Amino acid sequence: MIAFAITAAVAMGMYLIFTAGSGNIGYWSLSELIAAVGLGVVTGAVTKEFLCHRHEYRMANPLRFLLIPVYVIGPFFLEMMKANLDVAYRVLTMKIRPGIIRVKSGMKTDLGAFMLANSITLTPGTITVDIDEATNDLFIHNINLPEGDEEKEFFTGEELFALANLPAWIRRIAE
Amino acid sequence: MIVEALILLCLVIGVAFNALGVLGLLRFPDLYTRMHATTKATTFGSIFTSAAVVVYGAWIFLATGDSQFLTLLIHALIAIVALAFTNAVSSHALARAAHKSGILPHPAVVDRLAEVKP
Amino acid sequence: MTVIWEPLPYWYPAVAALVVLIGASTIRLVKGPTPADRAVAVDAVNTLVIASMVLLAVIYRQIIFVDIAIVYAVLSYVSTLYIAKYLGGEM
Structure with a gap:
């Protein structure tokens, strides 16, 4: 569950960085925000075993x-x-x-x-x-x-x- | 005016280091020393030419507030990160493969890796 | 909202210099005594192509060029890793 959440958050953040400047809610358009959430959930579900295959969550600490x-x-x-x-x-x-x-x-x-x-x-x-x-x-x-x-x-x-x-x-x- | 000079400076530094990297690729005597030139100098030079684009995007974004230039800035930054990361890893992979395939550093004073894995 | 892309004259000589450098790297690509030397030359050419693509995005006023440069960087990385695997005899 933690692996899924971390992977989904990373994927969503990457998508939002790539599409910054597309609209005017913050810097994003509504359709890009919906696409970010949808793609983040799908990516997290498919690839959670790749990003966190050791199940060590030390790097999830924002200070690091x-x-x-x-x-x-x-x-x-x-x-x-x-x-x-x-x-x-x-x-x-x-x-x-x-x-x-x-x-x-x-x-x-x-x-x-x-x-x-x-x-x-x-x-x-x-x-x-x-x-x-x-x-x-x-x-x-x-x-x-x-x-x-x-x-x-x-x-x-x-x-x-x-x-x-x-x-x-x-x-x-x-x- | 100052920003234009900054962009010009970034471009000059970038092209100069790229030129030094290619010159090293042509002049150095063996594979590993050539790799020194290409990996370090071309990565650094390309980071600076892309940094010129980042400065340009930031300048016009702050002047006009057009979000198109924010996109240009962020994507150029991502290109810089991708460039630095992929160059370091791929040069390491090439050096390892070359040493495995039997290309030894030709002018070399010591080779500890060949002693461990003959 | 119309956009004014400032016409800056010095992007052109920078790209021209990078193209000359790409041409110079191909000397090593042709001459290189071993396959690994050629792979190193291809790596250098890839880096220079990415750098010139980012500059061409400003000249042609197309942001999509930068995206293409990112995709090119990742694809050339994968191809270099495969060449390295082949040279190291792991394939």
Whole structure:
């Protein structure tokens, strides 16, 4: 029942976002509001087992999912800016020293590992190549490994980010 | 006037980073380094060119109150979110598949993944 | 209610530059030594096509172009995932 309600609410919200600006009840027309309710109920009934297949409702807490835009606009965008200046420098000078390293992520949930992997892909000098699904360890291709770092067996997530502590943010959101 | 300059700035930054990404795609020596260029630089550049459209939509919506421009703004924002999310995931999938199919990083100082899964 | 879409001259050179970049990416698409290189080039072309579609929506004054860009983004994502599965030997 909770799974159905959450899925229906998410689907309805998505539909309302897509059709904003269609009329003058708020920003919606009456027919779009009726269609949103109808489609939300149908989508919730059909796909409730996909969105909530673990039956964990931790992410339904508004404090958690409203933190995601704050995270994306604030620390994540800063790191992304630095990443792109770094890539621009590497493209123009071709000073590269690539290698694949292993990072202990320390994430306990799938969503945490997923968000950390995507954040790593879009931030300085690193893309995620593979995830060890048993331990949530990440294998990361680093474009410019500092001298001597190829001897290290493991890295921690915090060592990859210079400007902001992204793993702590992700832990706050997802765990 | 200021808004027009802001739109122009967004477009210039976006096109410049897209150009750097494509240049990296053409210049870098192996698959993984090329992926660095395409994933990061083209995603960032496309976010900025779409942000120009978002700024334009917000500007005219606030000036005229026409809800058509609210639709333009929101849909451009959704396009940005879809772009950033799908690019990160698909580049990860491609890198994983390439490493599985036996393409090793050619100039590389260390490869921990090949040690774990030979 | 008539709408005035302000004629801004600088959308055109931006789209022209993106089209030139799409052309440049196809060099890697033709040259790429391995299939994975070609897949990466296709991914870059997809991203640039989405960016230019969002700009074309303003030039041609059609909001539906942005919706098409969203659908294109999702479909190209699915196709890239299938190409990746095929390259990784899981299919």
